[in-house]
Amino acid sequence: MSGLPLPLGLDAAGAARAIKDRTVTAEALTRACLDRIEERDGAVKAWSYVNPDAALRTARDRDRSLAAGQDLGLLHGVPIGVKDVIDTCDMPTASNSPIYAGYQPSIDAECIRVVRGQGAIILGKTDTVEFAAGGRRAATRNPHNVAHTPGGSSSGSGAAVADGQVPLAFGTQTAGSLIRPASYNGIYSLKPTHGTVAWPGARQYAPSLDTIGWYGRSVADLSIVAQAFRLRGVGAAPSVALSCLKVGLCRSPNWHLTQSASRAAFELAGERLASAGAHVITLDLPALFDSLPAAQDMIVHVEGMPHFLAEMIENSHRLHKDFRERVENAKGIDAGALVAVYDRAAEGRRVFDGLFGADLDVVLTPAALGEAPLGADPAGGWAMNVMWTLLHVPCVAVPVTTGPTGLPVGVQLVGPRFSEPRLIAIAEQVASEIDQTI
Amino acid sequence: MSGLPLPLGLDAAGAARAIKDRTVTAEALTRACLDRIEERDGAVKAWSYVNPDAALRTARDRDRSLAAGQDLGLLHGVPIGVKDVIDTCDMPTASNSPIYAGYQPSIDAECIRVVRGQGAIILGKTDTVEFAAGGRRAATRNPHNVAHTPGGSSSGSGAAVADGQVPLAFGTQTAGSLIRPASYNGIYSLKPTHGTVAWPGARQYAPSLDTIGWYGRSVADLSIVAQAFRLRGVGAAPSVALSCLKVGLCRSPNWHLTQSASRAAFELAGERLASAGAHVITLDLPALFDSLPAAQDMIVHVEGMPHFLAEMIENSHRLHKDFRERVENAKGIDAGALVAVYDRAAEGRRVFDGLFGADLDVVLTPAALGEAPLGADPAGGWAMNVMWTLLHVPCVAVPVTTGPTGLPVGVQLVGPRFSEPRLIAIAEQVASEIDQTI
Numbered sequence A, B: 001m002s003g004l005p006l007p008l009g010l011d012a013a014g015a016a017r018a019i020k021d022r023t024v025t026a027e028a029l030t031r032a033c034l035d036r037i038e039e040r041d042g043a044v045k046a047w048s049y050v051n052p053d054a055a056l057r058t059a060r061d062r063d064r065s066l067a068a069g070q071d072l073g074l075l076h077g078v079p080i081g082v083k084d085v086i087d088t089c090d091m092p093t094a095s096n097s098p099i100y101a102g103y104q105p106s107i108d109a110e111c112i113r114v115v116r117g118q119g120a121i122i123l124g125k126t127d128t129v130e131f132a133a134g135g136r137r138a139a140t141r142n143p144h145n146v147a148h149t150p151g152g153s154s155s156g157s158g159a160a161v162a163d164g165q166v167p168l169a170f171g172t173q174t175a176g177s178l179i180r181p182a183s184y185n186g187i188y189s190l191k192p193t194h195g196t197v198a199w200p201g202a203r204q205y206a207p208s209l210d211t212i213g214w215y216g217r218s219v220a221d222l223s224i225v226a227q228a229f230r231l232r233g234v235g236a237a238p239s240v241a242l243s244c245l246k247v248g249l250c251r252s253p254n255w256h257l258t259q260s261a262s263r264a265a266f267e268l269a270g271e272r273l274a275s276a277g278a279h280v281i282t283l284d285l286p287a288l289f290d291s292l293p294a295a296q297d298m299i300v301h302v303e304g305m306p307h308f309l310a311e312m313i314e315n316s317h318r319l320h321k322d323f324r325e326r327v328e329n330a331k332g333i334d335a336g337a338l339v340a341v342y343d344r345a346a347e348g349r350r351v352f353d354g355l356f357g358a359d360l361d362v363v364l365t366p367a368a369l370g371e372a373p374l375g376a377d378p379a380g381g382w383a384m385n386v387m388w389t390l391l392h393v394p395c396v397a398v399p400v401t402t403g404p405t406g407l408p409v410g411v412q413l414v415g416p417r418f419s420e421p422r423l424i425a426i427a428e429q430v431a432s433e434i435d436q437t438i
Helices: A012-020 A026-044 A052-067 A110-117 A155-162 A179-185 A219-228 A253-257 A260-275 A287-307 A309-318 A321-327 A335-354 A386-390 A420-434 B012-020 B026-044 B052-067 B110-117 B155-162 B179-185 B219-228 B253-257 B260-275 B287-307 B309-318 B321-327 B335-354 B386-390 B420-434
Strands: A047-050 A079-083 A121-126 A168-173 A188-191 A211-216 A246-249 A279-282 A362-366 A395-402 A408-414 B047-050 B079-083 B121-126 B168-173 B188-191 B211-216 B246-249 B279-282 B362-366 B395-402 B408-414
Touching: A012 A026, A012 A052, A012 A219, A026 A047, A026 A052, A026 A079, A026 A121, A026 A155, A047 A155, A052 A121, A079 A155, A110 A121, A110 A219, A110 B309, A121 A155, A155 A168, A155 A179, A155 A211, A179 A188, A179 A395, A179 A408, A188 A219, A188 A420, A211 A219, A219 A395, A219 A420, A246 A260, A253 A287, A260 A279, A260 A362, A260 A395, A260 A408, A260 A420, A287 A309, A287 A321, A287 A335, A287 A386, A309 A321, A309 B110, A335 A386, A335 B335, A362 A420, A395 A420, A408 A420, B012 B026, B012 B052, B012 B219, B026 B047, B026 B052, B026 B079, B026 B121, B026 B155, B047 B155, B052 B121, B079 B155, B110 B121, B110 B219, B121 B155, B155 B168, B155 B179, B155 B211, B179 B188, B179 B395, B179 B408, B188 B219, B188 B420, B211 B219, B219 B395, B219 B420, B246 B260, B253 B287, B260 B279, B260 B362, B260 B395, B260 B408, B260 B420, B287 B309, B287 B321, B287 B335, B287 B386, B309 B321, B335 B386, B362 B420, B395 B420, B408 B420
Parallel strands: A079 A121, A079 A168, A246 A279, A246 A362, B079 B121, B079 B168, B246 B279, B246 B362
Antiparallel strands: A047 A121, A168 A211, A188 A211, A188 A395, A362 A408, A395 A408, B047 B121, B168 B211, B188 B211, B188 B395, B362 B408, B395 B408
């Protein structure tokens, strides 16, 4: 990251390499992260829990095992932040809910076990919107301008990575909780294909949409974590020449809600790719897709019914009305409407994937409505994300430029389901042209 | 249950009523269950963990609170068994895996919280196929003839309810793990619409299929638990007259695998309904459905990849090869084939639900291939269940008769997604005609 001294200036992929090469120790990197957190957390408020001593102890362990010839894997010695809806066996998981203040899980979430197994250091827990769903907002501020939101619900994870406090962080997306904060904070994110990263141990909310993903400061960062999760051949796909690439610029159904900053970033990205020799076309989606944002909204509410029922029975007085309303089906959604919406979503998945082939390699579409708003993240800020979440497709957020307020604005690249290897290979090339924020 | 003295002879709905009426105490019922377990567990082996003192303590608590005018709800004082892949905060959850022997979760699964909130008493944990998925079999025997299997993977739950050791028990179904054991054991089961009962805290394996359900000894038993989970209006649907009912007899794609016992039970059920005045028709499914059993098999394997990855990294030497092979994609399933199968399943859901209306109220179809086999449950025993699981539709298992070996054989009733209120109302009427096992 520009402006930060080494080792904080390294992205996660660079840090992982430097640790393996023994040019940087895991301890030095972890200490630099902790120092940065100490310096900045009063302003940015990205963390809900950090245990510096435990993190340093693990870092020294990682250094010792590497010295003994034991390389645990792709993330050996690399610190990672964890959205505080994901269980950790050695740190509380509060989900920003008064019900879970201080709650200590007995076991790590599946995704934590995977990255620990690959040598990562869990640096701490990052602040989140309550249950990653509604209710209470995170306290986190945008590190580029603390008067602005970092976006949500993965607020702390996005801000911490952007601010150089940690090279990687986990987030989750059910509406737009990974990709929107990436755009607001000027960083990279992968929301993988739904279901490819195991959810258990993270706070479930709408299972047909809930997706675990991560933040980094380069496409290479996204790739090493994807490789740790063994996403079908990531890292083994051939690299892609821009001159052979067919990029579909897709305004997507909620374009009318976008602000000029997002429109400008979207058009600028298209122009840069065209200048670099890519074949850039306009992709208009069939009318079916116009109804998908509302479909996501219905599904998210209905799937909340069973998932907040136990809280409602045990803790209704401490449960925010956002969640009580879901349990009570306050929107009065009936079975017929719900089934129609599930079926329409499935049809959208089939049709969208069918667009790819000889005429289309990747979709480029806005990542957020505009720059990060002043103050709190407004409801509906996820308008550019909900359809893609519903379609189950992988999305990569890429920074592009800054808007009139000087805050970052990105775009997202979207591929068909289970296409992570190729999408990441494409994103490597595309990012080198369109990301001029560095 | 015939042959058992009161209070064990009561079904769960009857027991719940008797406890509220103060004609039976929760303590007396719990003690009767524990006595029955002590008498029978050496032969049936349904339980992996029971703590009699804790269960009796809870039962006395329930009696005291009722005496003080505090009725916790629909299941006040009713004991329930829990398949040992579902987390309980006061009992270990071993999933029949050497990795989790003695593992004590810090919190109850969502479904446990719901039934405890409605006053149920968690009697203990029931034996299961390893991770409810493969690997090690349960030790449980069929209570009707201990030389035979009770079916799996919800082996202990099915056997314990059938044997009068507990009036209710939770199971899970990803292939045929609820409905098949119900048929083998001669009891009732509801596999609800996928997603209507919150999964978190149960061992996840294939999230787009995994479904929590339960066993009881009557449709009324299934109904009170469904009401506890607030399944959209269960208990409020109008009762159904058999003379107005259009029943579709559906052999379903794997009919060629069924044995004479299942064919006879299926035909007998149809004849009894026709005699009772129902309009019984033959339902032939479109050709699309012939490929759905294989689709379920592919999905179950692919979704196992992420869900056993953490075990593979941490515990590969203690992980059965069934699970290692999933992580390694031993079947070599590629993304294109997988996406095609997801899309075909979605199309099947839409088409199946579309069959219901003026000409069809409910589908009646075999629940298992035949009687419970001798010895272990064979692979593929779930052939009559996998398509319905994939379709996400609610299924109710109903006993019908006994086969040549004297073991129970049932059928299942199937409705469109989210139709539990009507399906249960229909099952009440249908069961009173076709279940002549009592």
